[in-house]
Amino acid sequence: MASSSRSRTASSAFFSAAGRSLSPYTSPVAKVSPFEDPPLFSSTNVSRERWRNEQCLEENDSEVERLRICDVFVGFYGRREPSLKRFVKWLRAEMAMHGVLCFVSNWTRCLDARAHAMARTAMEEATLGLVILTRLSFSNPWSIEELKILLGRKNLIPVFFGLSQSDCFHGGFSEEEGGEWREALEGLSRLDLKLEVNMNNMRDCILETISLIGAKLGRRDVVERVRRWKESIAKDELPFKRNPGFMGREKELAEMKLILFGEGEGDNSRRESDKKKNKGKAKEAGIGKGIAYVSGESGIGKSELLLEFSYRNLQSYKLVLWVRGEARYLRANYLNLLPILGVDVSIDNELCLERKGIRSFEETEHEAIQKVRKELMRGIPYLLVIENLQSEKDQWDGRNIMELLPCLGGDTHIIISSRLPKLINVRPLRLSYLPNADAITLVKGRLSDLKDVEHDAIEVIEERLDRLPFGLAIAGALLSEESLDPPKLLEAINRMPYIEMQSSEDDSVIRRNSFLSQLLDVCFSVFDQRKKHGRMAMIMMQIGSWFAPAPIPIPMISFAAHEAYKERYSSSSWIKCCQMFTYGPQPQKANPLMIEAANMLVRFHLARYCTSEGSISFHEITRIYARKRGERFASTMVRAVSIFGCLPMDSNHIWAASYLLFKLRDSSISVNLAVPELLSFINKFVIPLANSSFKSLSQCAPVLVLLRISTEALESLENVGLAETVSKEVSSFCFTGTNGNPTLHAHPQLYLDVVNLRATLLELRAKFFLQCGQYDIGEQLCRTSLNIKEVIYGWEHPETLSTREIMETLLKLQSNL
Structure with a gap:
């Protein structure tokens, strides 16, 4: 066991050097390469002048020892092939993450005998030998030697990159290169294991290679981790x-690929000549920087473009990280990447003697952000997609969006979509309206053999909608679902009275395009004529507009829709039909009527199903339009979240309910809850949100505001209970009965619950300030909590003693400082 431990320690030291791509002559105690960005491969970029000054490999025992503990030798031959370089770097980073030690050798960069000696030693000592074969490999004599050695050791894993095995035997390589190549090819033909890589299966091949290496090395944990990863990414x-x-959008897709990868379709020679000719223009356009910014108004098709690009290039990335960019939820959504990336979310914040203090909220949250950035810059390619970015700056602390992102030009690529005309230092890719032919096709849908009058009506519709894809899709759905003639649809839209919406930055598309607003009014009219499921679809859409812009669980929105429908239409048959779905535990099967209502919204392109099972999402324009028509449904949404909400899956919706319930950030809508429901909401969601934030010290600013306002609400209730009067300030948070008057004084136990919960919130806030060194504020909060608990429980109760310990800790730390 001791020798195994020593071997592992030495291996880790070697991989640390190899993983940073140090030059082959670097010893374990030597300094790291002085380059700011170390060379990619282990035997690269070493000048002949420095080679002459180095000792011979045979004289450097530590260097040889490092080579002998290598797990995998990786050899390849390639000059200027970005895809090959990307593949090798990705493969090496994956092996590093799984604890597999490797030595990577590129024969085009082996400059002298020493480099060849190091590569040969690693080849002969490594447990496994992995050779990446390209077309250029068949013109390199060193690749022949590489194959012969590894075939002789019977530990070869061949990977055919950009070609198949049959290309090697039927492509004339053996005839051109002579007997040695024929011998190597015959050895390859006898192997049962062969991996073929291309741009359409790169991710799958990387994972299969890592799993294979783990199995051959006898490391079951590596195989198991790869299996779990495959299962996790297959879901959503x-x-x-x-x-x-x-x-x-083929032109836009090609331009995005050029911006991100620095290369497009076509032959290498043409790309090289174009790069030299347009070097200045390419730099200005941000080509190869790894970030693309898609700009355009709502409904133009930004999200669809990002989704299509992601699906087309799925195999070029280990994982697509989709982050919704609404200002209220951007920071939380970004930090939610930590568990997805497998990073520890806990952050130590002990007293640091060197810094003479502990970190503030801003510093600790910055550390959490740096964890995400570091993981995205480890050499494994991810695609980070930020959809519908609302602002360049964070809503709470003004942090710029660029501070969240990994360094540009790395292996991770970033795509941002927004209505903002520009983003700092990033040239936008502006989406224009669809061409006339595509717009007409989108409206026609399945219609064929149109008359001239019908064709003219379609042209008028697409013209008045400004060829906006969102509106065109709805118009096409009305034509196909309702079997309307295009002239009749145009007439129905023109007859619909236009009601101007209140001025708002968010609804500028609807305000500017009255025809689109009238089209949505026609949709509502059609839904109303469909009776039960149509009316249910209307209510679901209006309630859904108050949820966060994230996947909404259908049981949750169905419960809210049933409650609203019951209040509005009061049909006993409807209640009987839906009650088995909406009451009791969350159902496994949805009510058929609810499913039909959801399907109707999807067919009319007002919503779409999510890949997460049993969830639905509404388009941004749908949300803006429905919210103006359904302000009374905000409280229904809050009650649905309080019943069906679950952390951490529904965290965004819980925050959305908190914004409405506690009027965070000047919410203009007031939501009322009964006192028991308010207490339940705080216990079920506010405290767990705070505990989660306390553990990772992230999202501190919004959590502290939420805790403060919750405490103030409970204090108002407590004052009402003492004075036995009704306060207007309280009625904005709670009500009981139909008149909205709280009756807290009539329920002594309820009063004690309010006081006890307030003491708990005060103690939780004190812990926050204790953790980040603001002892004076923490002492005041803790002292108030202690006074409350001494009155309720007495001096010797465990709850009181626990709070007193926190108080003593605060006083001790405050005296030390």
Whole structure:
């Protein structure tokens, strides 16, 4: 066991050097390469002048020892092939993450005998030998030697990159290169194990290679981790299924690929000449920087473009990280990547003597952000998609969006979509309206053999909608679902009275395009004529507009829709039909009527199903329009979240309910809850949110505001209980009965629950300030909590003693400082 431990320690030291791509002559105690960005491969970029000054490999025992504990030798031959370089770097980073030690050798960069000696030693000592074969490999004599050695050791894993095995035997390589190549090819033909890589299966091949290496090395934990990873990404990597009706945008897709990868389709020689000719223009356009910014107004098709690009290039990335960019939820959504990336979310914040204090909220949250950035820059390619970015700066602390992102130009690529005209230092890719032919096709849908009058009506509709894809899709759905003639649809839209919406930055598209607003009014009219499921679809859409812009569990929104429908239509048959779905535990099967209502919203392109099972999401324009028509449904949404909400899956919806319930950030809508429901909401959601934030010290600013306002609400209730009067300030948080008057004084136990919960919130806030060194504020909060508990429980109760310990800790730390 001792020798095994020593071997593992030495191996780790070697991989640390190899993983940083140090030059082959570097010893374990030597300094790291002085380059700011170390060379990619283990035997690269070493000048002949420095080679002459180095000792011979045979004289450097530590260097040889490091080579002998190598797990895998990786050899390849390639010059200027970005995809090959990306593949090798990704493979090496994956092996590093799984604890597999490797030595990577690129024969085009082996400059002298020493480099060849190191590569040969690693080849002969490594447990496994992995050779990446390209077409250029068959013109390199060193690759022949590499194959012969590894075939002789019977530990070869061949990977055919950009070609198949049959290309080697039927492509004339053996005839051109002579007997040695024929011998190597015959050895390859006798192997049962062969991996073929191309741009359409790169991710799958990487994972299969790592799993294979783990199995051959006898490391079952590596195989198991790869298996679990495959299962996790197969579920809901992307938020929506691929749109089979996606059309056009080929030019934009090609431009995005050029911006991110620095290369497009076509032959290498043409790309090289174009790069030299347009070097200045490429730099200005941000080509190869790894970040693409898609700009355009709501409904233009930004999210669809990002989704289609992600599906087309899925195999080029280990994982697509989809983050919704609404200002209220951006920081939380970004930090939620930590568990997805497998990073420890806990952060130590002990007293640091060197810094003479402990970290503030801003510093600890910055550390959590740095954890995400570091993981995205480890050499494994991810695709980070930020959808519908609302602002360049964070809503709570003004942090710029660029501070959240990994360094540009790395292996991780970033795509941002927004209505903002520009983003700092990033040239936007502006989406224009669909071409006339694509717009008409989108409206026509399944219609054929149109008359001239019908064709003219369709042209008028697409013109008045400004060829906005969102509106065109709805118009096409009305034509196909309702079997309307295009002239009749145009007439119905024109007859619909236009009601101007209140001025708001968010609803500028609807305000500017009155025809689109009238089209949505026609949709509502059609739904109302469909009776039960149509009316249910209307209510679901209006309630859904108050949820957060994230996948909404259908049972949750169905419960809210049933409650609203019951209040509005009061049908006993409807209640009987839905009650088995909406009461009791969360159902496994949805009520058929609810499913039909959801399907109707999806067919009319007002919503779409998410890849997460049993969830639905509404389009941004749908949410803006429905919210203006359904302000009374905000309280229904809050009650649904309080019953069906679950952390951490529904964290965004819980925050949305908190914004409404506690009027965070100047919410103009007031939501009322009964006192027991308010207490239940705080116990079920506010305290767990705070505990989660306390553990990772992230999202501190919004959590502290939420705790403060919750405490103030409970204090108002407590004052009402003492004075036996009704306060207007309280009625904004709670009500009992139909008149909205709280009756806390009539329920002594309820009063004690309010006081006790307030003491708990005060103690929780004190812990926050204790953790981040603001002892004076923490002492005041803790002292108030202690006074309350001494009155309720007495001096010797465990609750009182626990709070007193926190108080003593605060006083001790305050005296030390």
